[in-house]
Amino acid sequence: MKTLVVVGHPRREDSFTQQFFKEGLAQFDHVTWMTVDEQQSVAEQRQLLMAHDRIILQFPLYWYSAPAELKQWIDTVFGDTFALAPRYVLQEKELGLVVTTATAATDFGAGRVEPFTMDELLRPFEALAHRVQMTYLPPLAVHQFAYMTPDEQQRLLVNYQQYVTAPTFQTLAGRGAWIQEQLAHKLAGLTGDDAIKVQALLTQLTDNRDALDDLQMNLRLMKDAGDDDE
Amino acid sequence: MKTLVVVGHPRREDSFTQQFFKEGLAQFDHVTWMTVDEQQSVAEQRQLLMAHDRIILQFPLYWYSAPAELKQWIDTVFGDTFALAPRYVLQEKELGLVVTTATAATDFGAGRVEPFTMDELLRPFEALAHRVQMTYLPPLAVHQFAYMTPDEQQRLLVNYQQYVTAPTFQTLAGRGAWIQEQLAHKLAGLTGDDAIKVQALLTQLTDNRDALDDLQMNLRLMKDAGDDDE
Numbered sequence: 364m365k366t367l368v369v370v371g372h373p374r375r376e377d378s379f380t381q382q383f384f385k386e387g388l389a390q391f392d393h394v395t396w397m398t399v400d401e402q403q404s405v406a407e408q409r410q411l412l413m414a415h416d417r418i419i420l421q422f423p424l425y426w427y428s429a430p431a432e433l434k435q436w437i438d439t440v441f442g443d444t445f446a447l448a449p450r451y452v453l454q455e456k457e458l459g460l461v462v463t464t465a466t467a468a469t470d471f472g473a474g475r476v477e478p479f480t481m482d483e484l485l486r487p488f489e490a491l492a493h494r495v496q497m498t499y500l501p502p503l504a505v506h507q508f509a510y511m512t513p514d515e516q517q518r519l520l521v522n523y524q525q526y527v528t529a530p531t532f533q534t535l536a537g538r539g540a541w542i543q544e545q546l547a548h549k550l551a552g553l554t555g556d557d558a559i560k561v562q563a564l565l566t567q568l569t570d571n572r573d574a575l576d577d578l579q580m581n582l583r584l585m586k587d588a589g590d591d592d593e
Numbered sequence: 594m595k596t597l598v599v600v601g602h603p604r605r606e607d608s609f610t611q612q613f614f615k616e617g618l619a620q621f622d623h624v625t626w627m628t629v630d631e632q633q634s635v636a637e638q639r640q641l642l643m644a645h646d647r648i649i650l651q652f653p654l655y656w657y658s659a660p661a662e663l664k665q666w667i668d669t670v671f672g673d674t675f676a677l678a679p680r681y682v683l684q685e686k687e688l689g690l691v692v693t694t695a696t697a698a699t700d701f702g703a704g705r706v707e708p709f710t711m712d713e714l715l716r717p718f719e720a721l722a723h724r725v726q727m728t729y730l731p732p733l734a735v736h737q738f739a740y741m742t743p744d745e746q747q748r749l750l751v752n753y754q755q756y757v758t759a760p761t762f763q764t765l766a767g768r769g770a771w772i773q774e775q776l777a778h779k780l781a782g783l784t785g786d787d788a789i790k791v792q793a794l795l796t797q798l799t800d801n802r803d804a805l806d807d808l809q810m811n812l813r814l815m816k817d818a819g820d821d822d823e
Binding site: 425426428429430431432434435437438441442478479483484486487490491493 | 603655656657658659660661662664665667668671672707708709713714716717718719720721723724
């Protein structure tokens, strides 16, 4: 699976958050990182879209929407009939959003400081995905990055890496498979004690996963037996 | 009441709809028409906002949101701390939206071609109004202007004129008062038969309104009497 990350940040170079994300993706193949101010032709950018399976728009929330620079990119690159009927050229590709905001997660929603949920505010993107027949991924909202502890940042980074690179990140099994793959990749470059430790971790994870699979199988059998009784 | 109409249309000169609206406002004082590509400083544009009571953002729906040019204007002019705490300088001003789209009204909503309502798609603007403590007006959506009959266009024009210039346009009484005011204004410039006709119309409207007021008064009395019986 190939992912294109499109960063629309007016002060990109200054953004510690974007730098953090960019570094977090350095170890991954099959990820292309681009910014909307790059000097590429519309045709080249459309080729980029076509060449990837997952497109991620990554931006700080500016007045409850994308910064103008990113909207310009969307208007231009998605515009005209490129992504539309009669041939939906982006069909079945995935559209993800990584949205950063200085407002706390608990401040969004009915009766709160910000009276709409993030999902509601991002409806225009959901409508866009629907219109061009892309699959809309649940947005990844990053609240108050500057206030996160190092631990919280690390957890965010793993979530982010999965959001960008894991074919399936919405299920426990999908995330587990992704972690095992990362460890196996890491193991290939290790020797000595480090290799033994990572191998042990990998074995443990595989065992856990097998146990989990068994458990789920048993649960399914019990459920089927229960259904027969009805 | 003074109204500022901010037009954010990338191909403004070509837009028959925007021209139609602009001409429809020519007869009104207290309306300022501006486009987002005018060469004014941010300070001047903020002064314009401050000098008006109703701000109307007028734009074609581009990918379910404002065109990038208008978003740029919003990011710049509303940005920084201008419109925000500790002093909400736009507080109690009204924010209206006039949104044109080539998609039919019946195509918006759950299960339809466009799975969200126009109100839902415009939440980011509602959130903006809430954030800067402006009063959000119900958006005026203009669907498929090009397919309207001349009669439909005329009805739209009156709705639009009321949206821009009537202090109260959401009640029958408010719209009635606005029409009487327009007729009185017209009467001042007429003589002879025309003046007599308009005067007759105005008298009729005043009578109707008085009758309506009486009716509402009676209904209220009946309701109060009913409440006493409970």
